[in-house]
Amino acid sequence: MNLILCGxxxxxxxxxxxxxxxxxxxxxxxxxxxxxKQYGPISEIFTSHxxxxxxxxxxxxxRGLTAQDDLVISVGGGLVLRQENVDILRQNGKMxxxxxxxxTLVQRLRMDxxxxxxxxxxxxKTRLEKLFSEREPIYERVAxxxxxxxxxTPEEIGAExxxxx
Numbered sequence: 636m637n638l639i640l641c642g643x644x645x646x647x648x649x650x651x652x653x654x655x656x657x658x659x660x661x662x663x664x665x666x667x668x669x670x671x672k673q674y675g676p677i678s679e680i681f682t683s684h685x686x687x688x689x690x691x692x693x694x695x696x697x698r699g700l701t702a703q704d705d706l707v708i709s710v711g712g713g714l715v716l717r718q719e720n721v722d723i724l725r726q727n728g729k730m731x732x733x734x735x736x737x738x739t740l741v742q743r744l745r746m747d748x749x750x751x752x753x754x755x756x757x758x759x760k761t762r763l764e765k766l767f768s769e770r771e772p773i774y775e776r777v778a779x780x781x782x783x784x785x786x787x788t789p790e791e792i793g794a795e796x797x798x799x800x
Contacts, residue, residue: 732778
């Protein structure tokens with residue numbers, strides 16, 4: 636069974652994924668990292684081909700990962716918006732929603748220049764609030780477990796997840 640970490644950008648999926656891998660000896664993958672290594676920067680993919688193309692790359696990436704077992708997989712913030720991706724992940728995994736408050740997300744992302752969905756005319760907090768209001772119900776629906784991350788280290792969150800699963 637794989638452990639899948641989902642949640643908003645800035646929630647700590649990458650840091651927590653690494654912490655769980657260190658704690659358990661499981662192999663950790665980040666879907667965004669895999670896509671960047673194979674296709675180039677996500678911002679360039681969005682600019683050149685659009686968001687829908689990027690979402691298709693996410694689905695393709697998942698198919699390769701979920702054929703394996705005992706992995707820790709950190710997925711991009713929008714990956715679970717596609718039901719097809721959720722179905723693929725559920726075949727061999729438990730999904731954990733890493734839930735962060737808006738204050739935590741703004742703090743962590745205020746200097747980020749790489750995430751294409753944050754580059755809009757709106758200020759960061761307004762944009763994040765819109766994304767969060769669209770995505771939080773989906774994260775809640777697809778997750779097997781929800782873990783609040785505010786004020787905790789990645790290692791503490793990883794240990795909490797392992798005690799739950």
